[in-house]
């Protein structure tokens with residue numbers, strides 16, 4: 001396995017039948033996650049169900065957008081583009097794969113906050129910036 | 134506990150041409166590998182009463198392979214998938230079925246053909262689209278387009294937590310390539326230095342190109358039978374001493390030890406307990422090496438060094454030729470060929486038989502094999518020996 005693009009131009013994001021509330025939230029600058037009403041656990045926006053309750057009926061709920069950095073990586077394309085990738089832990093508990101934006105010195109536990117990109121074409125989406133007090 | 138009459142052994146090993154071998158489907162490669170394994174054991178295909186077929190990246194032949202091979206009256210026929218852990222899991226399942234009396238002589242096979250002549254190797258597993266759909270599509274659009282990104286995150290987490298360095302990972306790449314020089318079947322045999330590793334291009338930082346495995350076409354099969362029967366066959370038996378699996382079920386949520394501890398921590402001690410050995414008695418390791426990091430974290434989880442000490446352990450030179458713990462003596466998936474868990478398993482059989490030639494490890498009484506699948510989600514461990522179990 002020897003190639004990852006990591007292009008700066010990421011292409012156009014379209015919603016599918018399962019992601020409407022997530023992208024509606026992103027368009028309004030809100031991070032919307034999945035939550036299990038039965039047990040109160042939060043899940044990443046692509047979660048299909050709650051493994052503890054067994055339910056596949058998760059609701060959508062607005063998160064604070066605060067997070068800390070778990071791990072990070074930089075994808076390199078053969079054309080020289082790079083993409084700062086991250087695994088972040090949201091304040092509500094779940095981890096999410098995301099992009100960093102403008103983080104100069106990433107380290108485990110770095111406080112982050114969701115910020116939103118609104119492309120001309122396609123859906124808005126979150127990226128994570130350093131959260132300063 | 135099984136007695137000696139139901140202990141099992143690997144009696145045959147069949148390998149097709151491996152690497153940039155074009156024009157054959159996985160089904161054809163799998164059939165060729167099973168035929169070669171039976172011939173290696175001195176068996177006819179009609180002697181098989183069990184067949185286990187692994188999944189692969191490019192489409193598995195599935196249980197239809199039995200029809201391709203014209204196998205009749207099988208008592209065991211199934212398809213298994215735990216990704217890179219499948220090879221060891223197949224041998225374990227064959228062993229359990231033989232011990233139960235359900236089958237006596239079982240072929241376990243993996244074949245894959247992800248490489249196409251006109252494409253570069255990376256593109257075999259990578260997607261490139263202009264328009265992406267849903268949250269999963271967003272993730273891919275952002276740059277999570279192959280497993281490289283996820284292993285890079287795992288690697289970085291270990292580096293951050295334990296101080297593991299790229300140079301320490303490079304020591305694994307260098308040691309593995311040094312072993313590959315003794316393997317005529319290895320795809321990459323040119324020696325490399327730590328500097329070569331450091332100067333190889335980034336794939337996904339912190340993973341350099343030389344931290345990543347090859348992509349290969351080909352097929353490999355083994356024949357598992359009772360130890361008693363194996364003694365009468367063509368090759369010296371490779372006795373199965375212990376086996377176990379570990380599937381940690383990491384949740385991507387607060388408190389997860391993703392990247393820090395793998396299923397090896399569960400399956401390694403269990404397999405060693407069944408085999409009646411400790412890490413001190415393991416002579417050679419064949420560790421699943423989709424990335425250099427996988428070797429490092431697996432050795433830690435098995436207990437060859439303390440948690441967090443995998444980097445210094447690798448950098449000490451222990452793993453290469455002349456080291457205290459020979460690891461991936463055939464060049465592994467980093468330098469030899471990428472056949473999922475069949476890469477470490479095939480080299481374990483070769484080493485246990487003493488057929489390693491220039492790369493034969495100085496001692497081979499106890500050989501450990503690991504398989505890893507998913508993003509460190511699935512693990513299986515096998516311990517084999519040229520000696521019958523309990524009589525080293």
Ligand SMILES: [Zn+2]
Nearest residue numbers: 036039050053
């Ligand atoms: Zn629940």
